[in-house]
Amino acid sequence: MKTLRRIYIALLLIFLYAPILVMIVFSFNKSASTSAFAGFDLKWYGELFAKDEVGEALKNTLLLAVLSSVIATVIGTAAAVGMSRMKRRWRQTLQNVTDIPMMNPDIVTAVSMLMLFVFVGTALGISTRSFVTVLIAHITFNLPYVVLSVLPKIRQMDKNLPEAARDLGCTPLQSFFLVELPAILPGVLSGWLMAFTLSLDDFIITQFTKGEGFYTLPTYIYAMTKKKVKPDMYALSTLIFLTILVLMLLSNFVQAKMEAKRDPLTAKGKAREAQMRRQKRAQRAAGREAQGGGEV
């Protein structure tokens, strides 16, 4: 049974990885064939780097990801702080509206954003689709993820902390930046990271809201797949895959390090717990003795 389970896991992992591995292998192919390996060559990578559009698309992708994730994190964190102090009914309403881009399929979000821009564009008599429209769209689909990861941290936080800060003379802003923000920082950071990667990865919403001639990496790959595909697209995909692999390994490594650093704290906590248990037992024993201790 155990071997059967292992074989099953292995088969599905092979299913998930085989296409990607084949693509990586053929990005190093000497010929343009996708079935016969003619020998190792880096020429597709050379061809890729010779294209100006690739660098331009990379720059656009990173700029969009940085701007949209930072703006979404600022608005979303402030929103989570505000929402945690709202009346239940209002908070629920705002939460439901916030979640819409997360629930809707991307294509519906994309169409709806475009319809807004088209309407405004027609009203003003201009073509509105530009970097700004893509940026607005990215911030919009990033926001729910930031709010979703910050809200639980605020709920976990000791509500007396900001109160105490205010009592000690902090202004509301000081109390937020000096007390609340450090307490919810893990949630803020993971929300930002989520927003950043979603923005890097987005294809459909960018494709619909961008103007002519503007490319991010995903939309550039889409444009490449529309024509006859050459292995330089595999080269580009391989580079993206390897970048993601390195980033994931790095973040796992950092996480493991941070947990190791936190370990002494938990060890101390456990020691304190054990001490308290010992004290309780001693008290109980003392109580029994006081009662007479005849039963034992």
Added chain:
Amino acid sequence: MTRPETVPAPRRKRRGVVQTIAAAPHALWCVLFILAPMAFVVYYAFTDADGAFTIYNINEVFSASYLRILERSILYALVATAICLVLAYPLAYAITKMKARHQPQIIMLLMLPMWINLLIRTYSLKILLETNGVINHALAWVHLGPVHFLNSNFAIILGMVYNYLPYMVLPIYSVLVKIDRRLIEAAQDLGCNSRQVLGRVTFPLSLSGVISGITMVFVPSISTFFISKSLSDGRVKLIGDVIETEISMHNVAAYNIGSALSFVLMVLILVSLFVTNKFGEKDGGVIV
């Protein structure tokens, strides 16, 4: 040094107001860029090129040609979701049976493909399936084939399963791994065999993971356009393909049809989410 008792009350109130205002930019953003765009989808779906009210676009969506595409999209998404569930449940279950130390590694291996862009994943699947591709070379080696995998229902559904399988595994795994071992032991003590334990204890307890897995696979499957476009060279059209074609024409009449299609898709998904959730609630309720 003691403060008069009346002082804290007004201060607490003011503090609440200041912090609540922090949500204002977000609330404004929601109105401008979530609610307003949805309103414009409805507006374009129910108007003609001159902006006059009409139900022509909606009627058009339910005309024979679009209706067939709509049915096909629903069917493909349902089949892909079912296959994902059948493959993913045993996989998630098998992972929970591994040593605790190895589980995060397997989960990371499952998550890694999710971070690769869908276009790249789908295209690499296409390379593998090509008539002149690696699989057919392997088949030829054992004197089989060539099989024309591409341009078929099979290819598109395989594409959906390949892309969205991890979305089914992860929620199921995260629920399965949290199930209290003592419940399973109790069932065994009361005489359940392993099949009964799975059917009466483990599966009902993991239903919330199954439901969210179904949602996470069904919604992107029914609205995809790149998977069908790429794996059938644009020959098999799903509702996403039609929306994309209409919208990319960038003229008002096409926007009207595209909006109507999006509107219908949105309603369809809302209804199916509602039904799935009701089903989950009812089932969970009976068991608990």
